[in-house]
Each structure stands twice: as C-alpha cells, then as structure tokens.
Amino acid sequence: MASLINTLSTGYSGLASAKAGIQTASHNVTNALTDGYSVQSVVISTQDAVNIGGLWVGQGVSTDDIQRAADSILGMRRIEQSGIASAADAEADALSLAEIWFDESQMDGISTKLNAFFDSLLSATSDPSDSALRLDVAYSGQALADSFNTTAQGLINLQADLSASAVATANEVNVLLSEVATLNDAIATAGGGSSAGDLADQRDNILRTLGEEFGMTATFESDGSATVYAGGHAVVSGGEARELDVSMDSTGALEVRVSVDAGFVDVTEDVSGTIGGLVAAISEINSYIEELNTIVQDFADAFNAVQNAGFDASGVAGVDVFSFDAATGAALTIEFSSAIIDDANLLAFAGAATADPGDSDNLMAMLDLESSPVVAGSQSVVDAVSALKSEVGFDIAQARSDAEAQSAVLKDLDDLYSSLYGVDIDQEAIDLITYQAAYEAAAKVISVVDEMLGTLMELI
Amino acid sequence: MSGITFSTAMISSSITAELGTISAQLHEAELTAITGLEISSPSDAPALWPQVDKLIAGSSDQALYQQNIDDVTSLYSVADSALDQVGNLLTRALEVAISMASETVDASSRDAAAIEIQALYDELVGLANTSYNDRTLFAGTAYSTDAYDASGTYLGSSATPTSVIGADQIIDAGFVGTDVFQGGVDLFATLDSFVTALTSNDVATIVGLTEILDDGIEQVNLFRSQIGYQWNVADDARLLSESLNLVMSERLTGLVAADPVEAYTELVNLQYTYEAAMQVAAGALSSSLFDFI
Numbered sequence: 234m235a236s237l238i239n240t241l242s243t244g245y246s247g248l249a250s251a252k253a254g255i256q257t258a259s260h261n262v263t264n265a266l267t268d269g270y271s272v273q274s275v276v277i278s279t280q281d282a283v284n285i286g287g288l289w290v291g292q293g294v295s296t297d298d299i300q301r302a303a304d305s306i307l308g309m310r311r312i313e314q315s316g317i318a319s320a321a322d323a324e325a326d327a328l329s330l331a332e333i334w335f336d337e338s339q340m341d342g343i344s345t346k347l348n349a350f351f352d353s354l355l356s357a358t359s360d361p362s363d364s365a366l367r368l369d370v371a372y373s374g375q376a377l378a379d380s381f382n383t384t385a386q387g388l389i390n391l392q393a394d395l396s397a398s399a400v401a402t403a404n405e406v407n408v409l410l411s412e413v414a415t416l417n418d419a420i421a422t423a424g425g426g427s428s429a430g431d432l433a434d435q436r437d438n439i440l441r442t443l444g445e446e447f448g449m450t451a452t453f454e455s456d457g458s459a460t461v462y463a464g465g466h467a468v469v470s471g472g473e474a475r476e477l478d479v480s481m482d483s484t485g486a487l488e489v490r491v492s493v494d495a496g497f498v499d500v501t502e503d504v505s506g507t508i509g510g511l512v513a514a515i516s517e518i519n520s521y522i523e524e525l526n527t528i529v530q531d532f533a534d535a536f537n538a539v540q541n542a543g544f545d546a547s548g549v550a551g552v553d554v555f556s557f558d559a560a561t562g563a564a565l566t567i568e569f570s571s572a573i574i575d576d577a578n579l580l581a582f583a584g585a586a587t588a589d590p591g592d593s594d595n596l597m598a599m600l601d602l603e604s605s606p607v608v609a610g611s612q613s614v615v616d617a618v619s620a621l622k623s624e625v626g627f628d629i630a631q632a633r634s635d636a637e638a639q640s641a642v643l644k645d646l647d648d649l650y651s652s653l654y655g656v657d658i659d660q661e662a663i664d665l666i667t668y669q670a671a672y673e674a675a676a677k678v679i680s681v682v683d684e685m686l687g688t689l690m691e692l693i
Numbered sequence: 694m695s696g697i698t699f700s701t702a703m704i705s706s707s708i709t710a711e712l713g714t715i716s717a718q719l720h721e722a723e724l725t726a727i728t729g730l731e732i733s734s735p736s737d738a739p740a741l742w743p744q745v746d747k748l749i750a751g752s753s754d755q756a757l758y759q760q761n762i763d764d765v766t767s768l769y770s771v772a773d774s775a776l777d778q779v780g781n782l783l784t785r786a787l788e789v790a791i792s793m794a795s796e797t798v799d800a801s802s803r804d805a806a807a808i809e810i811q812a813l814y815d816e817l818v819g820l821a822n823t824s825y826n827d828r829t830l831f832a833g834t835a836y837s838t839d840a841y842d843a844s845g846t847y848l849g850s851s852a853t854p855t856s857v858i859g860a861d862q863i864i865d866a867g868f869v870g871t872d873v874f875q876g877g878v879d880l881f882a883t884l885d886s887f888v889t890a891l892t893s894n895d896v897a898t899i900v901g902l903t904e905i906l907d908d909g910i911e912q913v914n915l916f917r918s919q920i921g922y923q924w925n926v927a928d929d930a931r932l933l934s935e936s937l938n939l940v941m942s943e944r945l946t947g948l949v950a951a952d953p954v955e956a957y958t959e960l961v962n963l964q965y966t967y968e969a970a971m972q973v974a975a976g977a978l979s980s981s982l983f984d985f986i
Contacts (some may be wrong), residue, residue, distance in 0.1 A: 270702070334703075337749075348749065348750045351750075352754070355754065359760070360826070423829075486804050529926075534759040589834035589850045590837040591833065591850075592854075593855060600857065622743075622746070623742045624739075626735025626736040626738070626742055629739075644707075647703075651700045652700060654698065655700025655702045655703055656702060657700045
C-alpha cells in the first residue's frame with residue numbers, strides 16, 4: 234500500500250507542474266506583443282506507476298518540457314513572403330523618389346520647359362527679327378537643356394543613394410548572418426526547453442529580418458539550427474556565416490554577390506527583400522535615364538539638323554544649337570549654345586541666305602519638330618517625354634499595387650501564424666486559473682496528507 | 694477548442710494596420726482638399742498623363758495663337774486703312790485725269806494739276822511704306838526697310854511673311870508690295886506718266902490714263918478684299934482658338950481637378966471614420982479577461 238510520505242511526493246509533482254504552468258502562462262502574457270514570439274506550453278505526462286504490494290500505484294505528474302508552438306513550413310513561408318513584400322515596398326518607395334524628377338506640379342519639369350521652348354518659337358513667328366523674341370527662344374532652349382541636365386543628374390544621384398542604401402542593408406545583413414550562426418550554435422547546445430524556444434524565436438526573428446532585407450530561404454536541421462540560402466548558396470550553415478557583397482557596376486546596375494571559398498558568386502537575379510527591390514528600382518531608373526538620353530540625343534540632333542539647314546539673321550548658315558557628350562549621357566550633358574545665348578541673331582530662322590528679317594521658313598521647320606516623329610523615328614519629343622512620364626507613373630502604380638497585394642498576403646500569413654502560434658491573453662488567463670486551481674488542489678492533497686499524518690501522530 | 698483564435702498580437706497588428714490605412718486615406722484626402730487636384734503626379738493616373746500633357750501644351754498654344762491673331766488683325770487693319778487711302782488717292786487722280794482730259798483745259802491748269810498729282814505720287818510712296826510695329830507692311834519678308842524708294846523702285850522681298858494662328862494654320866503677316874502697287878497696273882509708273890503727260894500737255898495720254906487709273910483702283914480694291922478675306926480667316930481662327938482653349942481647359946480641369954464638395958465630404962467622412970476607428974481600437978486593446986478575474 235502506498236505510504237502517506239509517497240503521497241506527499243505525488244502532491245509535490247502536482248505543485249511543480251502547476252508552478253511550471255503558471256510560470257509559462259506568465260511568460261506568454263508578458264511576451265504577448267513581442268515580435269515573433271511563439272506561445273509556449275508545458276508538456277506533462279503521468280509518472281510511471283509503482284507496483285506496491287501487487288498494486289500499481291500512480292506517482293503523480295511529470296513536467297517533461299516547455300514546448301514552443303511553431304510550424305517551420307508556415308514560418309518559412311512567412312519569411313519568404315516578407316522578402317517578396319519588402320522587395321515590392323522598397324521598389325515602390327524608390328520609384329516614388331524617381332517620380333519627383335518627372336513631376337510638373339511646380340511647373341519646372343521637362344514637359345513644362347519643352348512647352349515653353351516651342352511656345353517661344355511659336356511667338357517668334359509673329360516677328361522672326363524681333364530680338365526680344367529671339368532671346369526668349371535662346372533662354373527657353375537653355376532652360377530646356379538645364380531641365381534635362383537636372384532630371385538626369387537627379388536620377389543618377391538617386392541611383393547612387395539607393396545603391397548606398399543597398400550597401401548599408403548588406404552590411405546589416407552580414408551582421409545578422411553572423412548572429413544567426415551564433416544562435417544556431419546556442420540552439421544546438423541548448424537542445425530544448427524554454428531557453429531553446431526563446432533562442433529559436435530570436436533566431437526566427439532575425440530570419441524574418443533577413444527575409445525582409447534580402448529574401449533568403451532557410452531549412453531547419455534536426456539539431457534545431459537553420460541553414461540560410463541566397464540564390465541556392467548557403468550563407469549560413471550551422472555556426473558558419475558567409476558574406477553578402479553589394480556594389481554598383483560600370484553600367485549603374487547593382488550587383489549582389491555571396492562569398493564562397495573560391496571568391497564570389499553572383500546572386501543578383503535571386504535576391505528579393507529590400508536589396509532585391511532596390512536592385513529592381515535601380516535597373517528601372519537606369520532604363521529611364523537611357524530613354525531620356527535617347528530622347529535628348531534624337532531631339533538635339535533633329536533640331537541641330539534643322540538649324541544647320543537654315544540661315545541666321547545675317548544670312549549665314551546656322552550653327553549647332555545643342556551640344557552633348559553621348560558617352561557621358563546626352564541628357565546629363567546637353568547644353569544650349571552659349572554663342573547663341575550671347576547673340577540670338579545666330580538662330581537660323583530664315584530659309585534663305587537673303588537675311589530678310591521676316592523670313593521664317595526655317596523657324597516653321599523648327600516649330601514642326603514639336604510634332605515630328607524625331608525620337609527613335611516614331612515619336613515626337615513631346616510625346617516621348619509624356620510617354621516616359623507615363624511609363625514612370627505606370628511602374629510606380631504597379632509597384633505600389635504589388636506592394637499592397639504582397640503586404641496583404643504577408644498580413645494574412647502573419648495573422649494565420651499569430652492565430653495558430655500567437656499568445657491569446659484570454660486563453661492565458663484561463664490557463665492561469667486552471668494552473669492556480671491545479672496548484673490549490675495539489676496543495677490540498679498535501680494538506681490532507683498532512684492532516685492524516687497529524688491524526689496518525691496523535692494516535693501514537 | 695477549435696476555430697480561429699485571435700491572438701493579442703494579431704488584434705494589435707490588425708488594429709495598427711487598419712488605422713494606418715485610414716490614416717493614409719485621410720492624408721490623401723487632405724492633400725486633395727488643399728491642392729484641389731485629384732491628379733498631381735504621373736503615378737496618380739499614368740494612362741491619363743499624355744492626355745494631360747497634350748492639354749496643357751494645347752492650351753498654352755491656343756493662347757499664343759490668339760496673340761498672333763491679335764497681331765495680324767491689327768496689322769491688317771493698318772494695311773487696309775493705308776490701301777483705303779491709296780484708293781482715295783487714285784480716285785482723286787482719276788477725277789483729275791477726267792477733268793484734265795478735256796480739250797478746254799489749258800496748259801497752265803494742267804501744270805497746276807501736275808503739282809497735285811506729284812503730291813499724290815509722293816503720298817503713294819508714303820502709303821506704300823506704311824509700317825506697323827516697325828515693320829513695313831508692303832515690303833514682304835524684308836520688312837525692316839522701306840518697301841519703295843522715292844522713284845517707285847521696290848526695295849522689299851518677293852516672299853510673304855507669315856504667322857502661325859492655329860495648328861498647321863499659317864496666315865500672311867505682311868504683303869509683297871509689287872502685288873499691291875505693281876500688279877496689273879504699276880501705280881507709281883501710272884502716276885509718274887500722268888505727271889509727265891500733264892506737264893507736256895499730252896491729252897491723248899491723259900485720256901488713256903483714265904482707264905489705267907480705273908484698273909488701278911480696282912487692283913487696290915481687289916487686294917483690300919484679299920486682306921478682308923484673310924482678316925475673316927483670322928477672326929474664324931480666333932473663335933476656333935477661344936473655343937478650343939475653353940474645351941481644353943474644361944477637359945484639363947475635369948481630368949486633374951477634384952470636385953471641391955466631393956473632396957470636402959470625403960475628408961469629413963474620413964475624419965469621422967478615423968476617430969471612430971481610434972475609439973474601437975482603444976476598446977479592443979483594453980478588453981481582457983484579466984479585467985474580470
């Protein structure tokens with residue numbers, strides 16, 4: 234028959250189990266709003282019964298483990314999605330900055346200057362010999378060239394800023410990769426229990442941040458460690474971390490590489506997250522700059538050709554109005570002739586060398602360039618600039634829409650994860666009541682045994 | 694227990710996300726109400742942007758067309774007035790020719806008439822050199838110099854200056870003097886011959902000149918009617934330009950401007966929604982079983 238002393242031990246096992254439950258519930262409650270925290274629960278089991286006098290007598294409860302509720306597949310899906318959503322966000326934000334250079338609301342964009350330039354030519358048709366009107370054409374042309382320069386410079390500076398931001402993010406990523414490696418070691422060493430659970434939460438939080446920053450993938454090993462991949466290359470394996478390297482190449486494109494034993498491997502095409510979004514945005518901005526260069530080059534060439542075919546106020550063949558350095562970038566380097574700024578009579582408005590002040594034949598040809606398909610042989614300069622702005626607008630709208638959609642998917646996954654593995658304070662309150670009741674019941678057992686022992690003692 | 698569990702973090706993040714969404718909408722509505730613009734950057738309506746650009750450029754062009762139209766119609770007015778005086782001058786010369794063609798007029802009367810016709814000749818040179826805004830109207834594209842010298846020699850060019858008064862619409866902004874004064878009838882040569890005939894008492898020539906002067910008057914009147922036609926074209930272009938400008942402005946406003954009433958209503962609604970959401974959020978975040986145990 235079981236002894237009363239043994240029953241005290243059984244009661245104590247209940248007290249210990251209830252205390253573990255209360256401790257776990259309070260840990261859950263205090264971490265209810267901690268990012269990435271997964272609810273923990275006490276794992277208990279019946280202690281093996283003991284055969285006493287032919288009877289199998291229960292020995293109480295065993296507190297086996299404190300388990301962290303987690304689902305590595307759903308967790309990984311969240312991390313991947315956070316990379317996709319961050320990439321879309323980063324791209325949308327970066328492109329929104331590019332849009333500033335195509336904004337006409339302050340009346341100083343390319344379209345405004347282009348309109349002003351052609352308006353000045355239109356005004357000059359009323360009197361091609363009028364020096365004030367000629368000067369207006371020259372100044373409007375200079376303002377147009379400045380506008381192309383400013384826009385191109387703004388986009389180039391933006392690319393550099395975004396590139397610097399990507400490099401800074403890569404530096405953060407490298408620190409985090411080292412932290413994951415360190416945590417991998419700690420998790421493998423801890424082996425289990427609430428300590429390992431909290432370390433895993435901490436590691437998963439970092440994986441989430443890594444996902445947001447460069448969109449990696451991870452697999453989980455049997456010892457609890459995570460292997461992190463970028464473009465199929467392991468960047469963290471157990472306690473070892475490799476480095477991510479981000480740099481801008483000669484074409485202005487961003488290159489993302491991972492250090493491997495033999496050097497570096499290019500993973501530019503494989504990254505997402507903030508760095509991936511910046512790679513995409515920089516590439517798009519590069520295409521805007523190239524399109525702008527084509528517009529400027531074709532327009533300037535066409536205008537110069539018309540100017541060269543005409544005659545200035547003195548009856549001399551027209552000299553170039555615009556000059557640029559195509560190798561450096563037509564939009565960045567285009568300049569309006571300083572000679573014409575100094576002497577607007579050099580504008581070749583006349584169609585004949587007779588120096589007639591009212592000869593506006595070539596001026597009309599210049600004016601026709603407003604609607605002539607001079608850009609890539611298919612678009613007028615005005616339409617090409619509009620189309621470029623429209624393209625920028627579409628890209629931004631699309632990026633914002635993607636960002637919104639991907640964020641919604643991420644929120645759904647987060648909600649699902651939180652629903653399954655997050656802390657419900659009400660549930661914890663009930664757990665607390667339950668564990669409190671269990672504690673009281675176990676204490677009552679001990680109290681009863683105590684009374685029984687007292688009664689027994691009085692009999693002696 | 695089965696079904697969806699609303700974890701505390703999930704409720705908190707949902708409330709934060711919802712408040713963020715309403716806050717962003719409120720910010721947009723405030724911006725729209727302040728600027729009065731529904732579309733202010735290409736990403737607001739990328740597909741519409743080329744249209745917006747065209748309307749802005751078109752509207753600006755219309756204003757310049759109207760300026761050019763005002764300029765040419767003023768120029769036509771001055772030219773017509775000058776040619777009216779040329780017509781009067783020729784009519785007077787014709788009257789003199791008719792009266793001097795009579796056999797009863799003596800040589801001294803013809804000498805006196807010759808002085809008057811010489812004065813008319815000089816006046817004709819002056820009228821042929823009429824200018825507007827420092828531009829000689831009848832010198833063609835060479836309008837910075839006189840059209841004729843005192844001997845009636847044309848100094849201008851044979852090309853007509855033009856002005857743009859509409860999309861692909863060009864109109865004369867000056868005239869070639871030889872078309873006006875030396876078309877079928879060379880008015881200078883005619884008056885010069887008239888003076889010579891009067892001083893030489895050449896009645897036959899004087900008789901012959903009456904018909905030429907008559908043709909000259911017709912020539913001037915014909916040119917005036919051509920100016921009148923161009924004037925009408927310019928006036929029509931002005932009406933078209935004003936109408937187009939109005940349509941473009943309305944379309945531009947329709948595309949980019951926000952309806953003030955709609956914008957204000959949207960703003961007020963969102964403000965109420967935001968306040969309500971804040972109260973709901975406060976209630977949701979403060980509800981816990983712990984309050985009751």
